[in-house]
Every structure is written in structure tokens, then in C-alpha cells.
Amino acid sequence: MSQNTIQLPSNLYDAVRRQAAAQHKPPDSLVGEWVSEQLDIVEADEAAAAFEAEAAAFEQMKPALLEQYTGQYVAIYQGQVVAVGDNRLALVKEVYHQFGEVPCYVDQVTSEPPRRVRIPSVWKVK
Amino acid sequence: MIVAYNTTYDPPAPELTATLTGVVHRRPQMRLPTWIDTGSDMTAIPHTAVHRLHLYAVGRMDVEGIDALVTTTEIYTVHLSISGQPAQEMEVVSTEQPFVILGRDWLQAYYLLLNGPNQNFLLSQTPILDEK
Numbered sequence: 001m002s003q004n005t006i007q008l009p010s011n012l013y014d015a016v017r018r019q020a021a022a023q024h025k026p027p028d029s030l031v032g033e034w035v036s037e038q039l040d041i042v043e044a045d046e047a048a049a050a051f052e053a054e055a056a057a058f059e060q061m062k063p064a065l066l067e068q069y070t071g072q073y074v075a076i077y078q079g080q081v082v083a084v085g086d087n088r089l090a091l092v093k094e095v096y097h098q099f100g101e102v103p104c105y106v107d108q109v110t111s112e113p114p115r116r117v118r119i120p121s122v123w124k125v126k
Numbered sequence: 127m128i129v130a131y132n133t134t135y136d137p138p139a140p141e142l143t144a145t146l147t148g149v150v151h152r153r154p155q156m157r158l159p160t161w162i163d164t165g166s167d168m169t170a171i172p173h174t175a176v177h178r179l180h181l182y183a184v185g186r187m188d189v190e191g192i193d194a195l196v197t198t199t200e201i202y203t204v205h206l207s208i209s210g211q212p213a214q215e216m217e218v219v220s221t222e223q224p225f226v227i228l229g230r231d232w233l234q235a236y237y238l239l240l241n242g243p244n245q246n247f248l249l250s251q252t253p254i255l256d257e258k
Contacts, residue, residue: 097256
């Protein structure tokens with residue numbers, strides 16, 4: 001682990017020390033955990049926003065996609081069709097291999113209503 | 127393979143343990159209790175696994191739950207392995223439940239024999255009974 005210095009206002013540092021003592025952890029560890037959690041949240045929010053943008057691009061392009069790719073799956077990344085194929089899973093892997101693990105949107109180009117599945121053992125999907 | 131029912135449930139339940147990872151990277155991973163659910167069209171994972179495994183949504187799907195209400199939800203892709211069975215890459219949705227729901231999409235490749243009286247079940251990719 002590399003040694004770095006982050007400056008905190010003294011009242012904030014005192015609060016961190018009190019929390020660390022209460023949790024029987026070194027202040028460095030506690031701050032590390034908090035920062036990591038916050039970065040995960042920020043990253044998840046950014047990924048969700050990027051996914052929404054790709055989904056919106058798919059809907060916007062759908063009339064044109066229907067003319068060219070009806071029945072096929074397309075992968076949308078950065079607002080562009082980057083892969084076309086027969087199934088979602090293969091396209092996701094293709095995108096990940098080509099661009100790294102990035103938010104993308106993969107869907108079948110069809111004028112039919114979206115697929116509906118039943119999972120009657122759960123009250124609520126997330 | 128023959129697996130004992132989990133007797134901590136009332137009544138005892140056929141339960142497996144699944145290891146989940148992303149489809150590209152095998153770390154991080156999660157081991158989770160897994161319920162066999164022949165009533166589910168599709169496999170579902172806990173939403174906590176989405177965060178822990180840093181999974182990205184890749185699509186959307188309509189899901190009908192126990193209350194017959196339809197919810198549009200995100201689709202994720204995972205690498206799912208059950209001890210002693212070939213691993214599969216799958217499309218899944220997420221739920222608020224703390225366990226994996228192994229649906230018929232996974233079960234399509236298997237023969238399953240529930241033995242309630244002996245409180246175990248047999249899971250196999252080759253026929254268990256004489257099919258005549």
C-alpha cells in the first residue's frame with residue numbers, strides 16, 4: 001500500500017478518530033472503507049446513467065434499426081451500434097472484449113412487445 | 127449428484143450453493159444459497175450481488191412476480207457455477223431476496239429427481255430413470 005497524505009479539517013479528523021475508536025479500527029482503515037464505498041456508489045451511478053443513455057439511443061434509432069436488423073440483437077455503446085448478432089450474451093461478451101467492461105445496452109430489434117418472464121416466487125424484482 | 131435437503135427450512139427444501147462472478151473477470155465472486163424453482167422462467171440473483179460483483183445492466187425485461195404485477199427490470203450477465211456441474215454464462219435479473227433463484231433456463235439441461243421421503247434430491251445431466 002502506498003503512503004499518501006490527505007488533509008482534513010481538525011473537527012472532521014477528530015470525528016473520524018472517535019468513529020474509528022468506537023469501531024476498534026485504525027482511522028486510516030475507516031477512511032479507506034468510507035472512500036471505497038462512496039467511489040462504488042459514484043461509479044454505480046455513472047454506470048446507471050450511461051446505461052440509460054445507451055437505452056435511449058436504442059429507442060431513438062429503433063425505426064432505422066428495424067429496417068436493417070429486424071430480429072437480430074444489437075449492442076449500443078456510446079450511442080452507436082457496435083455489434084450485431086443472434087443473442088444478448090454473446091454480444092455483451094463481444095463488447096466487453098472490444099472495449100473493456102463498459103456500460104452498454106443490448107436488445108433485440110423487433111416491433112413486438114418486450115419479452116415478459118414469470119418469477120412467481122418473488123414479490124419484487126429490483 | 128445426490129444433495130441433502132436443507133432441513134433448516136420448514137418443510138425442508140432442495141437447495142444448492144452457487145458461485146457467481148462476472149462474465150469476463152472471475153474476481154470478485156460470491157457464494158450464495160440457491161433455490162431450485164421450477165416455477166420461474168428465468169434465474170434471478172440478489173441485488174446485493176449486482177453491487178458486490180460490479181455488474182452492469184445490459185438490457186431490460188418485463189417480469190411478473192407473485193402479485194401478478196409486471197415490473198420492467200434490468201438484465202445482467204453472470205458466470206454461474208454449481209459445485210460439480212459445468213459452469214454457465216447466463217442472463218439474469220435481480221431481486222430483493224438474499225438467495226439465487228435457479229429457474230427453468232438453467233434447469234433445461236438437467237434431470238431432477240426430488241426424493242421428499244428421504245429428504246434429498248438427485249441432479250444429473252444424464253437420465254435418472256428409464257425413459258421408456
